[in-house]
Amino acid sequence: xxxxxxxxxxxxxxxxxxxxxxxxxxxxxxxxxxxxxxxxxxxxxxxxxxxxxxxxxxxxxxxxxxxxxxxxxxxxxxxxxxxxxxxxxxxxxxxxxxxxxxxxxxxxxxxxxxxxxxxxxxxxxxxxxxx
Numbered sequence: 245x246x247x248x249x250x251x252x253x254x255x256x257x258x259x260x261x262x263x264x265x266x267x268x269x270x271x272x273x274x275x276x277x278x279x280x281x282x283x284x285x286x287x288x289x290x291x292x293x294x295x296x297x298x299x300x301x302x303x304x305x306x307x308x309x310x311x312x313x314x315x316x317x318x319x320x321x322x323x324x325x326x327x328x329x330x331x332x333x334x335x336x337x338x339x340x341x342x343x344x345x346x347x348x349x350x351x352x353x354x355x356x357x358x359x360x361x362x363x364x365x366x367x368x369x370x371x372x373x374x375x
Contacts (some may be wrong), residue, residue, distance in 0.1 A: 253352045257281065258291050259300060259319035260326060262309060272309035325351040325359060332366055 261280040262272045269276065274288045281288075292309065295301045300315030311319060326347050333343035354362075 254291065255295065255298070255300070256318060256322040256352055257348075258288075258295060259311075259315055260322040262301070262311070263316070263319035263323050266311075274307060274309070277309075322351060325354070328359075328363065328366070329354075332362065335366075 258277065258281070261277055265272050265276045265280055274285065274292060277283075277292070278285050278288045292301065292303070295315065296303065299312055300318065302310050302312060304310070326344075329347035329350055330340070330343045333346055334340055338346065
């Protein structure tokens, strides 16, 4: 059975955005997710419902979003990949905005084997790229 890559990418994008918001603000609200991702509030409502159904997030009575252990694991992994790839691309000479955009594209499609090899290369041949 083939995985639904688009759905997985959406889940990773939402969870990563939520983690970034939490790091910046200390809390996560749906409106902040909409702004971060450049999507509509109804899109966020739909996707957060799916994230709750899959056990990745919870929402309290004030509609603040919290991660479950499973959700935080995915968010952290995706965000780590994003930061590492961005730093790697910048180190190659790519401007930061382009590096961030490209990292977002690559973070979802890069195999774990290739990502691990890239990390080993970074550790061996570059400095200042710790994640």
